[in-house]
Amino acid sequence: xxxxxxxxxxxxxxxxxxxxxxxxxxxxxxxxxxxxxxxxxxxxxxxxxxxxxxxxxxxxxxxxxxxxxxxxxxxxxxxxxxxxxxxxxxxxxxxxxxxxxxxxxxxxxxxxxxxxxxxxxxxxxxxxxxxxxxxxxxxxxxxxxxxx
Numbered sequence: 001x002x003x004x005x006x007x008x009x010x011x012x013x014x015x016x017x018x019x020x021x022x023x024x025x026x027x028x029x030x031x032x033x034x035x036x037x038x039x040x041x042x043x044x045x046x047x048x049x050x051x052x053x054x055x056x057x058x059x060x061x062x063x064x065x066x067x068x069x070x071x072x073x074x075x076x077x078x079x080x081x082x083x084x085x086x087x088x089x090x091x092x093x094x095x096x097x098x099x100x101x102x103x104x105x106x107x108x109x110x111x112x113x114x115x116x117x118x119x120x121x122x123x124x125x126x127x128x129x130x131x132x133x134x135x136x137x138x139x140x141x142x143x144x145x146x147x148x
Contacts, residue, residue, distance in 0.1 A: 036109065039085055043111045046084035047104040051115030054078055054091060054102055054133065054145065061135040061143055062119035074137030077148060082131040087111075089130040093145050095123045119143065 061076045082088070087106040094101050099116045100123060106112075117123075122142045132148035 039087075040109055040111050042085040043087055043106045043109070044113055046081075047089060047106060047111065047113040048115065050080055050084065050089075050130075051091075051102050051104045051113055053080065054135075055115050055117035057135055058117050058119060058123060058143065058145070061137060062121045065121045065137045065141075065143065076135040078133045078135065080130065080132055084130070090127055091130065091133070091145065092127040093123055093125045095125045 057076045057078045061074055064074045064076075084106060087108050089104055089106045092103040092105070094103055099118055101114045101116045104113045104115070121137070124138070124142050124144045126145060128145055128147045134146050134148045136144050136146055138144055
């Protein structure tokens with residue numbers, strides 16, 4: 001007569017390990033989406049703050065230019081983070097919309113936030129990478145957002 005007890009213990013142990021691995025995999029997959037969602041919310045919040053800072057400084061430069069400042073006098077430095085929630089970003093000035101707006105877009109994951117601004121001086125549309133920027137009143141009478 002053969003003894004099957006040793007085989008049943010091995011099968012039981014193998015099945016227990018397989019079930020545990022499946023449960024842990026399911027848990028990791030389920031929480032992975034939650035973590036990504038939280039990261040996108042953090043990026044969106046940080047981009048909104050960065051956009052508001054740029055918009056505020058654009059309006060400050062506009063007031064200086066409107067008050068008769070020369071191109072050498074009207075330069076506003078804005079200290080901004082290079083990354084938001086671990087992601088790089090770009091700032092695009094879109095002056096063709098009404099009202100004009102800043103579009104801030106992160107690189108990974110892709111999240112876009114728009115921030116409107118009001119100026120009497122025309123703002124040239126351009127794109128700069130995240131980080132410190134300089135707002136300059138050009139000799140052509142427009143404002144430009146440049147990388148610092």
